[in-house]
Amino acid sequence: MARSQSADPPRDLLGPVQGEVSWFCCGSAWGPCSSAGHGACGTCNSGSMQHAWPNTSDACLSITRPDSCGVSLSRRTCGFTHRTTALCTGTSVVTSIADCGPQTDLFCGERSCCGATCASNRLLDLTPAAFSKIASLSAGLRPAEISVP
Amino acid sequence: MNGIAALQPYVIGPLLVWAAVLKLFGRRTRAQAGRTALARLVGAARAVPALRLVGVLELAVAAALLLPPAVPAEGAAAAALSAGFLAYLAYARRAAPMSSCGCLGAHARPVDLRGFARAGLLLAASVAAVWAGPHPVDAPLAALGVAEAAALLALSPELDHAWLMPLRRLLVRLRRPLAVPSPEEVPLEVTLRLLYRSPAYCSASARLSSDVRETWDEDGLRFVVYAARGRAVVFAVPLGGEDPAAVRVALIDEPAVA
Amino acid sequence: MTSRRQLLKSAVLGGGAGVLAATAMGSLGPEAAFGAAAPDIVPGAPDPNFAEGRIRSVKDNTLFVLGSNMVFHRIRVVDGTSLWKLGPVAFDQARPGDGLYARGVRMPDGVLAAESVWLNIVNIKGHVRNITSERLHLDHNGQEIVCHQVPGKSVAVYSDAPPSADLSLLRVGQHVQVLGAWRPDTNQVDIATVFSPH
Numbered sequence: 001m002a003r004s005q006s007a008d009p010p011r012d013l014l015g016p017v018q019g020e021v022s023w024f025c026c027g028s029a030w031g032p033c034s035s036a037g038h039g040a041c042g043t044c045n046s047g048s049m050q051h052a053w054p055n056t057s058d059a060c061l062s063i064t065r066p067d068s069c070g071v072s073l074s075r076r077t078c079g080f081t082h083r084t085t086a087l088c089t090g091t092s093v094v095t096s097i098a099d100c101g102p103q104t105d106l107f108c109g110e111r112s113c114c115g116a117t118c119a120s121n122r123l124l125d126l127t128p129a130a131f132s133k134i135a136s137l138s139a140g141l142r143p144a145e146i147s148v149p
Numbered sequence: 150m151n152g153i154a155a156l157q158p159y160v161i162g163p164l165l166v167w168a169a170v171l172k173l174f175g176r177r178t179r180a181q182a183g184r185t186a187l188a189r190l191v192g193a194a195r196a197v198p199a200l201r202l203v204g205v206l207e208l209a210v211a212a213a214l215l216l217p218p219a220v221p222a223e224g225a226a227a228a229a230l231s232a233g234f235l236a237y238l239a240y241a242r243r244a245a246p247m248s249s250c251g252c253l254g255a256h257a258r259p260v261d262l263r264g265f266a267r268a269g270l271l272l273a274a275s276v277a278a279v280w281a282g283p284h285p286v287d288a289p290l291a292a293l294g295v296a297e298a299a300a301l302l303a304l305s306p307e308l309d310h311a312w313l314m315p316l317r318r319l320l321v322r323l324r325r326p327l328a329v330p331s332p333e334e335v336p337l338e339v340t341l342r343l344l345y346r347s348p349a350y351c352s353a354s355a356r357l358s359s360d361v362r363e364t365w366d367e368d369g370l371r372f373v374v375y376a377a378r379g380r381a382v383v384f385a386v387p388l389g390g391e392d393p394a395a396v397r398v399a400l401i402d403e404p405a406v407a
Numbered sequence: 408m409t410s411r412r413q414l415l416k417s418a419v420l421g422g423g424a425g426v427l428a429a430t431a432m433g434s435l436g437p438e439a440a441f442g443a444a445a446p447d448i449v450p451g452a453p454d455p456n457f458a459e460g461r462i463r464s465v466k467d468n469t470l471f472v473l474g475s476n477m478v479f480h481r482i483r484v485v486d487g488t489s490l491w492k493l494g495p496v497a498f499d500q501a502r503p504g505d506g507l508y509a510r511g512v513r514m515p516d517g518v519l520a521a522e523s524v525w526l527n528i529v530n531i532k533g534h535v536r537n538i539t540s541e542r543l544h545l546d547h548n549g550q551e552i553v554c555h556q557v558p559g560k561s562v563a564v565y566s567d568a569p570p571s572a573d574l575s576l577l578r579v580g581q582h583v584q585v586l587g588a589w590r591p592d593t594n595q596v597d598i599a600t601v602f603s604p605h
Binding site for chain 3: 167310314317318321325326327328333335336337338339340343348349351352356358359360361362363364365370372374375376379381382383384385390394396397398399400401403405
């Protein structure tokens with residue numbers, strides 16, 4: 001069980017949260033993805049509208065540890081949908097959870113900005129299909145708002 | 150020869166104790182047991198009990214080796230354990246090549262040549278230990294013991310963070326292999342990151358329908374062109390500049406290709 | 408300097424501004440600009456306007472791509488399409504064997520009219536195991552990936568600081584994200600951007 005640093009409810013239950021969003025490949029595709037497999041939910045594919053969430057299970061949370069960055073996120077399991085909206089462009093995409101990730105605790109405090117709007121900490125990773133809907137894949141990492149559609 | 154044989158229990162024993170302690174009391178080891186090749190062998194649910202059993206065996210063999218009297222059966226037991234390790238590593242390499250062995254603590258690196266070399270060294274030392282008997286310790290023997298222990302440690306990727314990483318960091322600090330002389334050309338990514346911070350990009354980005362189509366430098370500016378659903382968005386970004394507000398943008402009908 | 412570039416340059420320097428006016432494209436909002444005709448894709452489902460796979464052959468302006476799920480894609484590249492291979496490149500840089508992601512508009516005949524094509528693009532996270540001459544050795548899920556610094560192209564982004572061509576602040580043992588171009592059929596990647604949390 002993760003040590004909770006506060007008795008406050010997870011931030012994403014209170015409303016949209018802002019953070020960084022990146023992309024990852026899954027589904028045993030080409031390149032370094034060839035050994036990636038179909039993610040923790042067994043359904044992940046790079047061409048599908050899916051994402052990885054840091055709190056899909058206790059085992060997942062023990063790897064991603066968003067609490068070490070001072071961020072608490074609610075437990076959401078495979079298939080749950082989130083809306084990710086790129087900050088300052090306003091474009092958004094709705095995806096469902098297909099994997100555990102990102103490794104929030106390894107990038108604690110990292111910030112990304114679009115215009116004058118910035119967000120910290122990696123909260124969600126999108127598949128290439130989903131990320132390319134709201135930003136260029138070559139951008140790699142973008143600030144975004146995560147909400148429940 | 151007798152001296153070398155007599156030395157082996159004192160090289161193997163501490164390593165076995167260490168491995169046993171990590172298996173029996175290491176929280177991270179137990180937490181990651183499910184991802185080791187052992188889990189693949191016995192099933193994820195039985196991984197932790199299996200790990201504990203191996204730890205108990207290691208502790209028992211270590212105790213036999215380190216405590217008097219010295220009996221050939223102790224060396225034989227250690228050799229059997231080491232042979233078992235080698236077989237397990239071979240299985241891990243075949244059946245679950247991406248998983249770690251869980252041998253000496255928790256780490257995510259798969260079984261590699263170093264792991265096999267370590268197990269092989271352990272087996273050789275165990276076989277030698279069959280002939281172990283009381284023997285005085287002299288300086289050359291002690292030096293050999295230290296050398297053997299150092300070899301076993303060097304072959305343990307779990308311990309890289311303690312010596313190999315600091316050594317590499319020192320070498321990097323001395324050699325600076327990634328330092329570049331001041332570049333003549335500003336990389337495009339530098340321009341794009343400045344662009345992303347600009348009000349110009351903010352106002353236009355929702356209309357962009359492509360990634361960067363073309364870019365060229367002229368008069369101290371870098372021009373970056375994107376498509377915008379049949380039209381074009383052009384940004385002019387000062388080269389070497391750091392002020393996002395200086396970026397200019399225009400949306401134009403796509404001119405005919407020259 | 409082509410006359411086309413002259414036109415683009417004078418447009419942005421003469422008629423351009425610090426921001427694009429909201430009325431520049433009528434009253435279109437972002438949703439409309441991205442094709443109001445296309446309905447939202449069901450979450451979890453494959454996006455028909457996106458393709459992933461490896462290029463099998465290139466003919467005229469079409470890329471023939473085999474997806475990892477064994478689906479075959481025909482991807483048409485036009486003047487307005489962007490191609491990325493460690494940076495913007497021309498169509499002749501697309502080669503059989505290249506890995507590909509493409510986003511565009513799926514036509515009724517099944518062809519994907521590409522708006523953006525990214526060749527061999529990877530975005531891998533891992534620990535830096537070693538740094539040697541112009542190379543970053545990355546441990547990506549137990550796999551070693553050798554990431555090459557490309558002079559004039561590779562940059563490091565240290566959190567929200569301005570990016571730098573100087574990668575020497577990266578440390579052995581730290582975690583990074585490498586966005587780059589995979590060298591097909593190898594464990595090597597050319598670095599476009601290294602993201603470092605500090």
